[in-house]
Amino acid sequence: MDAFLHQVLAGLATGGIYASLALALVMIYQATHLVNFAQGEMAMFATYFAWSLINAGMPYWPAFLLTVVFAFVLGVVIERVIIRPVENAPVLAIVVVFIALLVILNSVTGWIFTYTIKVFPSPFPAEPIFGRYITSHGGGAIGVTMVVLLLLYLFFRFTPLGLAMRAAAQNPDSARLVGIRVGWMLALGWGLAAAIGGVAGMMVAPIVFLDPNMMGGVLLYAFAAALVGGIDNPAGAVFGGFLVGVLENVLGAFVIGNELKLAVALVLIIGVLVVKPSGIFGKVLVTRV
Amino acid sequence: MAAFLEVAGLHASYGPTRVLHGIDFAMDEGTITTLLGANGAGKTTTLRALCGMVKMQGEVKFAGERIDGKATEDVVRRGIAHVPDGRGTFVYLSTEENLRLGAYTRKDRDAVEADLERVYGYFPRLKERREQQAGTLSGGEQQMLAVSRALMLRPRLMLLDEPSFGLAPLIVQELFQILRAVNEREKVSMLVVEQNAAMALELADHAYLIETGRVVLSGTAAEIRSNDAVRRSYLGY
Numbered sequence: 432m433d434a435f436l437h438q439v440l441a442g443l444a445t446g447g448i449y450a451s452l453a454l455a456l457v458m459i460y461q462a463t464h465l466v467n468f469a470q471g472e473m474a475m476f477a478t479y480f481a482w483s484l485i486n487a488g489m490p491y492w493p494a495f496l497l498t499v500v501f502a503f504v505l506g507v508v509i510e511r512v513i514i515r516p517v518e519n520a521p522v523l524a525i526v527v528v529f530i531a532l533l534v535i536l537n538s539v540t541g542w543i544f545t546y547t548i549k550v551f552p553s554p555f556p557a558e559p560i561f562g563r564y565i566t567s568h569g570g571g572a573i574g575v576t577m578v579v580l581l582l583l584y585l586f587f588r589f590t591p592l593g594l595a596m597r598a599a600a601q602n603p604d605s606a607r608l609v610g611i612r613v614g615w616m617l618a619l620g621w622g623l624a625a626a627i628g629g630v631a632g633m634m635v636a637p638i639v640f641l642d643p644n645m646m647g648g649v650l651l652y653a654f655a656a657a658l659v660g661g662i663d664n665p666a667g668a669v670f671g672g673f674l675v676g677v678l679e680n681v682l683g684a685f686v687i688g689n690e691l692k693l694a695v696a697l698v699l700i701i702g703v704l705v706v707k708p709s710g711i712f713g714k715v716l717v718t719r720v
Numbered sequence: 721m722a723a724f725l726e727v728a729g730l731h732a733s734y735g736p737t738r739v740l741h742g743i744d745f746a747m748d749e750g751t752i753t754t755l756l757g758a759n760g761a762g763k764t765t766t767l768r769a770l771c772g773m774v775k776m777q778g779e780v781k782f783a784g785e786r787i788d789g790k791a792t793e794d795v796v797r798r799g800i801a802h803v804p805d806g807r808g809t810f811v812y813l814s815t816e817e818n819l820r821l822g823a824y825t826r827k828d829r830d831a832v833e834a835d836l837e838r839v840y841g842y843f844p845r846l847k848e849r850r851e852q853q854a855g856t857l858s859g860g861e862q863q864m865l866a867v868s869r870a871l872m873l874r875p876r877l878m879l880l881d882e883p884s885f886g887l888a889p890l891i892v893q894e895l896f897q898i899l900r901a902v903n904e905r906e907k908v909s910m911l912v913v914e915q916n917a918a919m920a921l922e923l924a925d926h927a928y929l930i931e932t933g934r935v936v937l938s939g940t941a942a943e944i945r946s947n948d949a950v951r952r953s954y955l956g957y
Contacts, residue, residue, distance in 0.1 A: 591824065598810050598821050605808035608771070609869065610796035610825035 437564050438684045439677055444569030445638065445652075446676020447576030451631040452646075452653035453660070453668040454583070455624035460662050462600040462620050465525055466654070469532035471646030473509070474628030476536050477502035478636050478645075479544055481629075482551055491554045495633060499626045506625025510618040540643040551636035572634040579630055580669060583623075587665075596620060648693055652679065655696040658703045661710030670712070675699060723781075724749035724909060725770075725877060730778035732762075732769045739765045741933040742778070747926060749783075749876075752903055752910040754920040754941070756954060757930035763913040764805050766930070767879045770911075771795040771802050783876065797825050801870035805881040807862045811855030815846055818854050818865055822872030832872070839868040842898050860891040867895070871902065880912045884919055892916070896923050917954040921945045929954075 452470060459467045467473075480501050484494035509532065517528050553568040561570035587593035599606040599616035606613050631653075632646065639645045656675040660667025675696065683692040703710060723746035730743040740762045747753040755763045769776040772792040780788040787795050796802075801822070810818050819839065823832040840847035843864045849857060854865060863883060870878050883899070884892040896919060902908050914920035921927060927944040929937035937947065944950055951957060 601812055602810050607792040608802045609821045610793050612793050
């Protein structure tokens with residue numbers, strides 16, 4: 432029982448990271464109906480930025496905040512410079528751009544920082560502070576995820592800018608008609624998604640270690656999480672993230688073994704697409720005419 | 721004195737299909753003008769062209785300033801509110817969120833709160849449904865919401881695209897009474913596109929008849945109503 436509880440809590444910790452990245456995917460999906468395959472590599476790149484700052488002697492939390500800002504700006508710039516020109520291109524063209532972005536970010540990082548695996552520090556102490564079932568980093572990562580989710584919820588629910596972003600994602604034409612600059616809302620969405628990804632990257636790096644390919648598996652889990660919860664539902668994606676985290680850990684530890692963990696994500700993706708393509712919380716809207 | 725809204729030589733096309741072949745019209749501040757015409761005459765396209773939603777050539781002057789070629793967002797910021805064809809409801813947002821979006825460009829927060837109550841005064845039904853997801857409102861309620869959302873801008877000019885479309889006659893009457901009241905009390909100018917010519921002529925001060933992308937007839941609402949050709953083709957008696 433102890434071991435089980437331990438696995439569940441550890442699953443929640445990584446699940447929070449998947450949830451964050453899934454949320455980033457969903458944000459872009461809601462606005463563009465596209466899945467940004469480069470989301471993970473953007474997060475990885477931001478994490479290297481944090482690593483450089485910390486390595487240069489900056490304390491962890493200032494480096495953390497600066498990285499969030501850096502990731503936000505990176506997201507905005509990528510949208511403005513790379514995505515904007517292909518905005519109206521066919522879907523496949525945009526997918527190719529996403530994949531190119533993934534490959535470019537991956538190799539540029541490898542070129543700058545080499546592919547040698549690096550240790551990334553955790554801001555939380557090594558000795559357990561949240562009881563014996565969960566590591567400090569695991570508990571801390573859950574806390575950080577919760578703070579990010581809460582801030583996002585408050586932003587989208589209660590600020591005029593958050594409302595405008597939701598409006599622009601739902602109905603760009605009507606949004607323009609009330610004076611919302613839809614193009615900038617998209618860029619802002621990319622910025623926010625990248626910033627969330629950056630946090631996820633910094634939280635996962637102490638677990639998986641820092642290397643240019645570190646987000647590959649995480650993105651796959653996040654993608655599974657987003658699909659399980661419903662790719663158009665932010666709350667669903669978050670739930671999906673935690674669910675995938677726990678499933679992966681528990682199944683990995685007791686049923687299929689650690690080597691096959693990643694298969695859990697693939698099975699979930701295929702299962703959801705076959706059985707219930709809209710996900711558990713996929714949007715069902717009743718419209719009257 | 722220059723007209724409030726002046727449109728000269730308005731051309732527009734969807735791809736290779738030309739829809740507007742040089743529309744000219746003008747309207748004075750505080751008046752209601754209607755554009756009449758059959759399906760496909762170019763009425764909706766005219767409204768869309770005015771606020772930069774379709775590519776156009778020609779000249780559009782609003783309150784003495786050229787607005788042709790401006791982005792939709794910038795046209796809106798000059799005080800032109802468009803109640804679009806199909807109502808443009810943000811279906812996943814609540815009624816009140818829809819209304820607040822109408823005032824998105826305004827900075828006078830307190831006045832926005834007051835205006836919210838003001839439009840609820842015009843449409844009490846919306847107040848009852850303020851927390852409800854807007855996509856679940858009935859057609860009539862969504863049309864009221866679209867008009868209210870436009871009013872939240874405190875517009876100088878409202879563009880209304882087929883406000884009567886799909887609504888029960890009683891609701892249409894109610895809506896048109898409110899439009900008239902808004903025009904009289906708040907001096908909001910209105911440009912109304914309608915297929916329901918009888919209703920539109922009752923509401924409007926001036927009318928233009930559009931056929932296949934051109935203005936073929938213009939005058940006061942009374943003149944147009946008594947025109948034999950209009951009576952036969954559009955009023956049906």
